[in-house]
Amino acid sequence: MGNFNFRVVFRIISNNLFILSAALLISGAVAILAGEQVKPFLETAVLAFAVGLMLYYAARSKADHHPLSRKEAYLTVTLTWLIMSLTGSLPYLISGAIPSVTDAIFESVSGFTTTGSSILTDIEVLPKSILFWRSLTHWIGGIGIIVLVIIIMPALKIGGYHLFSMESSLQEKISPRIKTVGIYLLYIYISLTVAEIILLLAGGMNIFESTCHAFGTVATGGFSPRNDSIAGYSPYIQYVITIFMLLAGVNFIIPYYLVKKDFLKIRQNEEFRFYLVVVFIIGIFISLSLMKDMGKSAETAFREGFFQVVSIITCTGFATADYLQWPVYAWLIIFFCMFLGGSTGSTAGGIKMVRHLIVMKNVRIIFRRLSSPHAMIPIRLNKKMLNEEANNSVLTFVTLYLMVFITGSVILVLLGLDGATSASSVATCMAGIGPGIGSVGPVSNFAHLPQAAKIILSVLMITGRLEIYTVLILFSPSYWKK
Amino acid sequence: MGNFNFRVVFRIISNNLFILSAALLISGAVAILAGEQVKPFLETAVLAFAVGLMLYYAARSKADHHPLSRKEAYLTVTLTWLIMSLTGSLPYLISGAIPSVTDAIFESVSGFTTTGSSILTDIEVLPKSILFWRSLTHWIGGIGIIVLVIIIMPALKIGGYHLFSMESSLQEKISPRIKTVGIYLLYIYISLTVAEIILLLAGGMNIFESTCHAFGTVATGGFSPRNDSIAGYSPYIQYVITIFMLLAGVNFIIPYYLVKKDFLKIRQNEEFRFYLVVVFIIGIFISLSLMKDMGKSAETAFREGFFQVVSIITCTGFATADYLQWPVYAWLIIFFCMFLGGSTGSTAGGIKMVRHLIVMKNVRIIFRRLSSPHAMIPIRLNKKMLNEEANNSVLTFVTLYLMVFITGSVILVLLGLDGATSASSVATCMAGIGPGIGSVGPVSNFAHLPQAAKIILSVLMITGRLEIYTVLILFSPSYWKK
Ligand SMILES: [K+]
Numbered sequence: 001m002g003n004f005n006f007r008v009v010f011r012i013i014s015n016n017l018f019i020l021s022a023a024l025l026i027s028g029a030v031a032i033l034a035g036e037q038v039k040p041f042l043e044t045a046v047l048a049f050a051v052g053l054m055l056y057y058a059a060r061s062k063a064d065h066h067p068l069s070r071k072e073a074y075l076t077v078t079l080t081w082l083i084m085s086l087t088g089s090l091p092y093l094i095s096g097a098i099p100s101v102t103d104a105i106f107e108s109v110s111g112f113t114t115t116g117s118s119i120l121t122d123i124e125v126l127p128k129s130i131l132f133w134r135s136l137t138h139w140i141g142g143i144g145i146i147v148l149v150i151i152i153m154p155a156l157k158i159g160g161y162h163l164f165s166m167e168s169s170l171q172e173k174i175s176p177r178i179k180t181v182g183i184y185l186l187y188i189y190i191s192l193t194v195a196e197i198i199l200l201l202a203g204g205m206n207i208f209e210s211t212c213h214a215f216g217t218v219a220t221g222g223f224s225p226r227n228d229s230i231a232g233y234s235p236y237i238q239y240v241i242t243i244f245m246l247l248a249g250v251n252f253i254i255p256y257y258l259v260k261k262d263f264l265k266i267r268q269n270e271e272f273r274f275y276l277v278v279v280f281i282i283g284i285f286i287s288l289s290l291m292k293d294m295g296k297s298a299e300t301a302f303r304e305g306f307f308q309v310v311s312i313i314t315c316t317g318f319a320t321a322d323y324l325q326w327p328v329y330a331w332l333i334i335f336f337c338m339f340l341g342g343s344t345g346s347t348a349g350g351i352k353m354v355r356h357l358i359v360m361k362n363v364r365i366i367f368r369r370l371s372s373p374h375a376m377i378p379i380r381l382n383k384k385m386l387n388e389e390a391n392n393s394v395l396t397f398v399t400l401y402l403m404v405f406i407t408g409s410v411i412l413v414l415l416g417l418d419g420a421t422s423a424s425s426v427a428t429c430m431a432g433i434g435p436g437i438g439s440v441g442p443v444s445n446f447a448h449l450p451q452a453a454k455i456i457l458s459v460l461m462i463t464g465r466l467e468i469y470t471v472l473i474l475f476s477p478s479y480w481k482k
Numbered sequence: 483m484g485n486f487n488f489r490v491v492f493r494i495i496s497n498n499l500f501i502l503s504a505a506l507l508i509s510g511a512v513a514i515l516a517g518e519q520v521k522p523f524l525e526t527a528v529l530a531f532a533v534g535l536m537l538y539y540a541a542r543s544k545a546d547h548h549p550l551s552r553k554e555a556y557l558t559v560t561l562t563w564l565i566m567s568l569t570g571s572l573p574y575l576i577s578g579a580i581p582s583v584t585d586a587i588f589e590s591v592s593g594f595t596t597t598g599s600s601i602l603t604d605i606e607v608l609p610k611s612i613l614f615w616r617s618l619t620h621w622i623g624g625i626g627i628i629v630l631v632i633i634i635m636p637a638l639k640i641g642g643y644h645l646f647s648m649e650s651s652l653q654e655k656i657s658p659r660i661k662t663v664g665i666y667l668l669y670i671y672i673s674l675t676v677a678e679i680i681l682l683l684a685g686g687m688n689i690f691e692s693t694c695h696a697f698g699t700v701a702t703g704g705f706s707p708r709n710d711s712i713a714g715y716s717p718y719i720q721y722v723i724t725i726f727m728l729l730a731g732v733n734f735i736i737p738y739y740l741v742k743k744d745f746l747k748i749r750q751n752e753e754f755r756f757y758l759v760v761v762f763i764i765g766i767f768i769s770l771s772l773m774k775d776m777g778k779s780a781e782t783a784f785r786e787g788f789f790q791v792v793s794i795i796t797c798t799g800f801a802t803a804d805y806l807q808w809p810v811y812a813w814l815i816i817f818f819c820m821f822l823g824g825s826t827g828s829t830a831g832g833i834k835m836v837r838h839l840i841v842m843k844n845v846r847i848i849f850r851r852l853s854s855p856h857a858m859i860p861i862r863l864n865k866k867m868l869n870e871e872a873n874n875s876v877l878t879f880v881t882l883y884l885m886v887f888i889t890g891s892v893i894l895v896l897l898g899l900d901g902a903t904s905a906s907s908v909a910t911c912m913a914g915i916g917p918g919i920g921s922v923g924p925v926s927n928f929a930h931l932p933q934a935a936k937i938i939l940s941v942l943m944i945t946g947r948l949e950i951y952t953v954l955i956l957f958s959p960s961y962w963k964k
């Protein structure tokens with residue numbers, strides 16, 4: 001631990017706490033506008049600010065501006081999500097909206113990890129400011145993930161991210177140029193949010209719900225201020241949200257290239273194509289099955305099918321239909337989709353498209369090597385060679401992910417949950433989706449789960465959100481030695 | 483398909499059919515001794531011999547003795563297990579022991595793949611000769627696997643086998659020296675069988691049951707001629723079988739080295755050590771839990787715990803206790819063990835110890851690279867570098883294995899089975915274990931499953947047994963082109 005500099009860690013966390021208190025103050029403003037109590041937000045904001053200030057001064061005392069090392073980065077990232085989630089649960093507790101500590105933490109973790117699984121049985125009875133805060137945690141979590149996955153992880157070479165998310169010139173250090181990219185991404189994120197709010201307002205949704213839903217969409221979060229999620233809105237609204245979910249599941253580097261008019265890079269991006277093709281095929285299949293087996297009209301089947309498929313694949317979790325009422329094979333496909341995940345460099349969670357692509361490339365190469373074992377067949381992604389380290393990292397990731405999934409499911413079965421609920425709640429929480437199957441379907445919630453299950457799922461949400469390695473490394477002995 | 487030589491394929495299959503008819507004649511002899519009908523075996527033997535002869539002459543017509551190519555080998559291996567299983571189901575059908583075609587095929591596939599899952603509800607009512615045949619299919623399947631995994635697959639460089647199962651000098655071609663090794667392995671296999679028969683006879687088991695159980699143990703098959711498997715026998719018998727299951731789960735190259743007095747190679751074999759350590763730790767844990775939570779005496783707990791743990795880890799599937807009566811956490815550990823598998827180069831199935839070792843080494847390296855990303859840390863196995871190709875092959879294998887497991891489980895759920903039964907029957911059939919959990923536990927059987935489930939499980943038994951790649955490649959377009 002000799003070369004471990006806690007000051008850098010503190011400085012970053014203090015910055016994040018300042019951002020958090022600003023967000024809390026905004027929610028406080030919403031409370032004033034809605035004539036609700038400001039106390040929960042004000043008290044939490046003061047606490048967050050005070051702790052932030054303390055950490056800031058602790059970090060400044062012997063100010064050495066050395067850059068963040070890898071080890072420090074892992075701790076910072078995990079601590080950030082943990083501290084944000086714990087602090088963010090206070091408004092729920094202070095306002096009495098969620099009386100149980102476990103529940104409040106679950107809801108807050110679900111917010112900041114952009115999961116959207118909820119323990120609330122009746123959402124609409126809660127104060128508007130609390131619901132605003134709940135959606136805002138998604139939005140903050142989403143921007144955090146964009147920054148983490150597009151800027152921090154590639155720079156730290158975590159999980160092979162530097163190889164498929166950014167140009168190589170940007171990979172070396174968190175340079176001024178990367179900061180420029182960061183600001184671009186922030187613009188894109190805000191533009192998407194604003195555009196969606198405007199389009200929702202145009203469809204007759206009020207400003208409060210438009211904002212909450214836009215936060216939930218762009219962050220692929222899935223919290224809705226309405227009990228029936230998006231089901232009660234007009235087809236127009238549902239189409240708008242489908243399109244924005246689809247956009248939110250795209251690597252944010254794609255709109256960046258679009259702005260830069262670098263169309264070649266977009267055409268070469270295999271994950272982008274793969275993502276669109278997968279969504280299209282599964283969407284069409286489900287739509288046809290809803291027409292055929294449930295007798296829905298073409299438009300309804302198309303709208304309902306694509307909404308649900310896009311919502312699950314992009315790990316958003318909004319719903320316009322209870323897919324558990326669909327034919328069994330249709331909702332089993334939805335369960336499968338929980339293992340897909342959107343694109344890297346988006347706010348979507350899960351295994352993600354590019355990793356599936358790489359696994360498929362590996363399988364194909366093994367098959368080709370089986371026939372001609374002396375052929376050297378390199379794995380290429382986006383016309384570039386994928387090196388051994390990145391490839392192993394991806395394969396190990398998928399293996400670990402599936403092992404954590406099986407282990408988590410078994411533990412929940414052990415806690416007395418049925419198989420479908422166990423497997424799907426682990427799958428949905430690890431991938432940051434929201435609803436599952438069984439007793440945690442889209443019209444149900446996580447309230448009835450035992451406390452231990454809620455804690456385990458909270459841990460899995462953070463572990464999944466931070467791409468597993470980032471959290472697991474903190475438990476590896478080699479991390480803490482020297 | 484231009485360079486595809488069906489003649490070589492035919493020649494090998496015809497040889498296998500000759501072996502099969504010999505085995506059928508032996509079972510016929512058992513029928514004569516037991517005063518049972520010989521017809522089922524005689525008729526099948528004649529058929530197998532006739533088809534074998536036909537193929538032999540078809541293959542001989544323009545005899546070109548060119549060696550087996552890779553493509554031909556895959557087809558041969560899969561066809562061999564398929565044809566053996568289909569032919570082997572005839573005695574069940576002709577004798578009327580198993581009237582349903584699907585059931586007879588399931589039982590036969592389960593035999594030749596050394597799985598040991600059974601559709602029989604009452605085993606003891608069947609003719610002795612049929613039960614002998616049933617156990618003999620295990621024994622034939624077991625020797626087939628040893629030859630496949632230690633000799634054929636390394637020579638064909640399938641699944642990275644050439645890197646961890648044999649010395650490099652033996653890897654190039656199926657050379658005369660490899661044939662010598664093959665004969666050694668056959669000796670070891672037969673010696674183990676004979677030794678177990680003698681020790682079981684010494685414990686008072688009759689010659690018929692001793693032979694059947696020895697076949698089932700050495701092949702890690704698990705079919706027993708008794709309804710309650712090994713539960714009704716004396717502790718001595720149970721200990722003998724535990725030890726022989728443990729031996730059968732060891733890479734057969736270890737006794738080969740032992741005979742050659744190459745102790746260094748044994749000491750360096752990481753999989754061997756890992757296997758023993760894993761069995762020991764899980765066995766002790768389960769034994770303690772049986773003492774503590776079920777109030778069993780130390781000896782009973784130790785015997786029962788180790789028997790079940792060794793039986794599942796080595797993929798044998800014999801039982802002396804119904805683990806579903808154990809505390810939930812204990813049988814969930816048993817479910818986990820279904821994903822372990824014994825050693826490579828043994829008759830055990832599943833993912834296997836060495837692959838888990840390699841996954842763990844990859845995880846460790848990723849963690850170490852996270853801290854010091856510029857370090858080149860090679861993966862070593864048995865003091866040798868594991869090359870990229872073999873490493874990728876192992877990682878992809880585990881990923882594919884888990885994906886096939888999840889897909890299979892979902893399909894069985896789709897067919898109306900409950901979660902525990904679905905997941906565990908897929909896990910147990912893919913790994914060639916035998917019993918599962920839920921409604922296919924150690925005191926139950928597979929009779930009640932829908933026909934479609936039995937067919938899917940039969941396919942999974944063969945796919946799992948032949949290490950997935952061997953079967954899947956037949957469905958890859960690149961296999962059939964050119
Ligand atoms: K979500």
Ligand SMILES: [K+]
Pocket residue numbers: 596597598702703704797798799914915916
């Ligand atoms: K078995």
